[in-house]
Amino acid sequence: MQVEATRTNLVIIASMGLAMFLIGLFLYVNASRVAPYMRYLLPIPPIAVAAYIYVLNVVSVQGSQTLDISKDLLIETAIGTVSFLVIAVLLLGQYYMIFSLLRK
Numbered sequence: 001m002q003v004e005a006t007r008t009n010l011v012i013i014a015s016m017g018l019a020m021f022l023i024g025l026f027l028y029v030n031a032s033r034v035a036p037y038m039r040y041l042l043p044i045p046p047i048a049v050a051a052y053i054y055v056l057n058v059v060s061v062q063g064s065q066t067l068d069i070s071k072d073l074l075i076e077t078a079i080g081t082v083s084f085l086v087i088a089v090l091l092l093g094q095y096y097m098i099f100s101l102l103r104k
Contacts, residue, residue, distance in 0.1 A: 005060065016052070043084075050080070 027034050027041075034041070054076070058069060 008059070009056065012052075012056075016048075 058072075
């Protein structure tokens with residue numbers, strides 16, 4: 001079982017590496033079009049890492065059972081989205097408070 005999980009993990013890592021290479025190449029070729037929107041792309045890498053860890057944990061817990069995680073995935077995505085929004089608002093609020101205090 002451990003060898004199968006390792007092989008699956010290596011295939012996932014290799015395929016994601018290839019996908020990141022192709023996406024990066026596409027973005028590089030279209031750098032002039034992408035540049036104004038670059039700030040919107042910055043959250044993608046940590047979100048991709050979190051999704052990878054989530055899938056790895058779900059697959060390791062499920063084992064050989066059929067994956068039926070649509071409800072769990074929807075709930076966890078909603079919780080993650082709300083958490084990201086709340087943390088971003090708190091951080092921006094702190095930034096603006098500190099900025100306004102330093103400006104005086």
